[in-house]
Amino acid sequence: MNGHAGPSNGATPSGSDDGYASQSDPSTSTGPQINGYAQPPSIYEAHNGDIINHLFHAGFQTGNYSDTLLHVRATVYRLHALILSRSPYLAHLMSTTPQTSNQCNIYVNLDHEPEVTDEGFHLALAYLYSSAALANVRPENARSVLAAACFLGRMDDLCDYAYEMCRMSITLDSLPSWLEFLDSVAPPSSDGSSTPVVDQHKHMRMAVFGPYAQRLRDDIFNFLVVRLPTLVNFGGQATPATPTTPHPDGSSAPADTGRETLLQVHARVPFELFKAAVESPSFNLGSTHARFKFAKDAIELRKQGIARGAEETVVLAFGGSTQSTGVLVTRKMRRRQLYKIGDTT
Template identity: 55%
Template structure:
């Protein structure tokens, strides 16, 4: 068990906060705020009409920035004057309940953890959330103190930050930044890891069955968004990156052998439901129906040695002809069925 002070950052990198005034008279820590107590800047300070005033006082954004800088440096990174000890993974944080209360998840832990002399101790259960790394959780935790954490999100940790942010709650801006970083990180080099991730996402429930238990359930609506992003990459972006273009007659794709081979390798690892949807999608432009049918057959053959191997299901591809195909539909269809068990003949 070790005590951490997270990430030391240059003191110049800090975001300013936005203050909001209450609509009615309130009292917090002995300070009263009245919504009708504002004074005209020009009336009280005619020689400073170019400045912004609130309740007769000049805008204190620089002062607010210094407060946030102090909170992050001394409160989060150094843990001074802490009243709460937080345990997560193998790390121990000395923090402050008033800041942690910004997170609905941590509020629940605080309210159910008794305080018997000294700092309150809380334990964050993340053992069943493999997507939440120590770094990702630290960035999300720091965001409760300052938006400087937004600058720490990188492609390598974005998914872990998103998972931690979704679990803690109350940090939509951080989640959105992490999600957009995830979206931009989908590439040929990373598609294998993203395919493993979407394969773990449970299919949308109809409500009639028991929800599946998944290691990615914590992402909420972002899970489906990332699934859609991976699908768009496979169907639209990847053929473009590999320079697979159709001829004017749409008879066959113009591409190098290496580009087509890469496309086959990627599709040989795609989960079946996404593979079927991609092959049959009108947006998957790799040539004529015959060209798409040939590609699908080769992909199915390659899948037999990888994702579709084993005694379970058998994947097949069919090419439909005639007028049954409506506009915007695919003549190429992918199906899957259980393999027939071999019949054993018993000799008498």
């Protein structure tokens, strides 16, 4: 170790005063047994809290007595091998990196992990020292924190906390950003006439989230087909306790406005999600013909944007499975026109 205080580790996350709250939460509700006598909880709770606060403030925030320099992008952290070893990824880096002058330099490569931002990585590192880092996890950075926690490994509590905040942050206002994310991690798809091409960058971007990638997909799908129609009062089925889309004058959105909102949203949805939503029995669009008309109107809007270069169609399909909604959506990529060599017409 270097035996002296170093510079502060990284920048204080935005949106807070000193960056973090104090950590003093006890892990149990009864005192330990010492020489056969139960000790008052206040003794060990205060002692454990003091140790964690010291490790966090003197260790992580100021880098005192560090024995490991962690390099990530443009930031260098002065940290401690014993704490970093809580992460399997960092433990492996330290065990395979030679030490010089009683100090280890490790380099974390995030070039292929765009979901792991500097702020997200900072908070995940902070959580290795103390749960005080949770005070700075917000809807705006929760997805990056989730990615960083999954990347470092063995941080299930932080992953669950960040995931839950992500799930709760899916709203009509934030939906465009979630749809962009969904498209970036979407699995390869095909219209059935060709073999899907695997985009390695998309695959790697999805892989960092592990099982949470599918859970987030399911949450976005549930918002589109279950929650959103209720929020915009589609079909006028909202109850007095159900929030509706407000107008500037404070009134609720009428049914036709709700339908228009749904159309505008589904005009920007990636095809596989659009198809699954329209064909889902959970998407309460009324009768089969109402579902067909909705899909047809949405496809007309999609032609002007996200579906350019493709032919999307909707057909009525009667019979078959009892779970069928009677509507099928298909897609075929348009082929480029071929020209003969030397053709000048």
